[in-house]
Amino acid sequence: MADTLKTTPTPVRQLLRGRFGWFFVGRTVDLAGSSMTTVALALAVLQESGRASDLGIVLAADMIPTLVLLLVGGAVADRMSRRVLLISTNIASGSLMAAMAATLITNTYSLLLIASLAFVNGVVGAFSSPALRGIVPELVEQHDLQRVNALLSSIQNTVRILGPALASILVTTIGGGWALAVDAITFVLAALAFTRIPGATRPPAAGQPLWRDLVDGWSVFRSLHWIVVMAISFALINAFNVGPWNVLGPQVVSDEDGAVGWGAVQSIRAVGLLVMSIVAVKIVLRRPLRDGRIWGTLAGLPLLALGLSGEAWVVAVAAFIGGLGFSVAAITWESTLQASVPQESLSRVAAYDDLLSFLAIPLSQIAVGPLSQAYGAREICIICGIAYMAACLFPLLNKQVRNLRS
Known part of the structure; x- marks a missing residue:
């Protein structure tokens, strides 16, 4: 399916002892907190209010400012120290989680207050995401990018499995407020780990207005035609996948095997994501974009399984295989973007990529x-499963996507 080559760039143990090591520690703790926050907050709001409408308002309050300010966050991450930005945003998120926790622990729940705190947290997220995507090339050599992104993907998929379960247990045993207090601590610990990252070596950004940075970032983004093609592909993939999988998936599988069947499908998919993330640490793809697009088509299989069968075990097998393909596609894209875009523009280009992709999700x-x-x-x-596969493959019409080598 794809050309692979066994490689021994920098050993993993050496990477974890170097500049990347403390970032990996901080990112691990950060991901653990983030994976618990969504579940803990959702359960806590429902526990306190008993109204699904309250939860919808809180989640929307968190997402909307992230989308609106994402490009500004990318510009800021390109003009200042990404290390400092990550420390600041984690401290801010920890403070916001602590405020939510105090509100719930003291039985002073207020939808307006929780939604306002969630809104500010969404603002923080708009600045942390571009910084996270931009800082990795500052910490490792270019030939190690796929390896470290595979390591980061591995830990992300691990906490996807463990984090929600732990959050549910905390909410059930000690209450939603205390669960959010634990989340707050994880953000502070992540910030402490990020303080150990050596200072950035890239030159400071030119002193020009922020709007000029946004315009320059757009110019870089659109000048790299292969990135534009890939971003359009991701937007289509989200449009064809997120709605059908998250909305229709539970309905179809539950009709066949009940709610437990859908939970099993999601867990098995997460295992597929994790397995390939671990494997990707050991190999490198000769043509990462081309091979990532081919592997990515496997992620359309779960949608086809939903439509053709709907039985939990059939969908779970397809989801496991799809998870393998999705991991390859995600890791190769992130590594190629980081290696190919100038560091002084990377966060802005990543922000434009994210925005185009994310806008398709609510529409779907x-x-x-x-x-x-x-x-x-x-x-x-x-239909969406077939369209998903086509959306994965259409970037191969671009010669740069087909031929770009690692």
């Missing part, structure tokens, strides 16, 4: 309900 979630009512849930899943 809104559209899939009416479409499934009109044409049938399984039929929509089959």
Whole structure:
């Protein structure tokens, strides 16, 4: 399916002892807290209010400012120390989680207060995400990028499995407020780890207005045609996948095997993501974008399984295989972007990439309900599964995507 080559760049043990090591520690703790926050906050709000509408308002309050300010966050991350930005945003997130925790622990729940804190947390997220994507090339050599992104992906997929379960246990045993207090501590610990990262070596950004940075970032983004093609591909992938998988998936599988079956599907998919992340530490792809697109088509199989079968075990097998392909596609994209875009523009280019991809998600979630009512849930899943695979492959029409080497 793809050309691979056994490689021995920098040993993993040496990477973890070097500049990248403290970032890896901080990112691990950061991911653990983030993976618990969504579940703990959702359960805590429902526990306190008993109203699903409250939860919807809180989640929307967190997401909207991230989308609105993402480009500004990318510009800021390119003009100042990404290390300092990560320390600041983690301290801010920890403080916000602590404030939410205090509100719930003292039984002074207020939708307006929780939603306001979630809104500010969304603002913080708009600045932390571009910094996270931009700092890795500052810490390792270019030939180690795939290896360290595979390591980061491995830990991310591990906490995806463990974090939500731990958050559920904490909410059930000690309450939602105390669960958020634990989350707050993880953000502070992550900030402490990030303080141990050596200072950045890249030159400071030119002193020009922020709007000029945004314009310059857009110029760099659109000048790299292969990045534009890939970003459009990701937007289409999200449009065809997120709504059908998250909205129709639980419905189709639950009709066949109950709610437990859908939970098992999600867990097995996470295992597939983790397995390939670990494997990717040991290999490198000769043509990462081309091979990543080919592997990525496997992630369309779960949608086809939903439409053609719907039985939990069939969907779970497809989800495991899809998880393998999705991991390869994600790791190769992140590594190629970091290696190919100048560091002084990387966070802004990543922000434009994220924004284009993320905007398709709410559209997909809104559209899939009416479409499934009109044409049938399984039929929509089959169509979207085929379209997903096509969206993965269409960047191969671009010569740079096909031929770019690691």
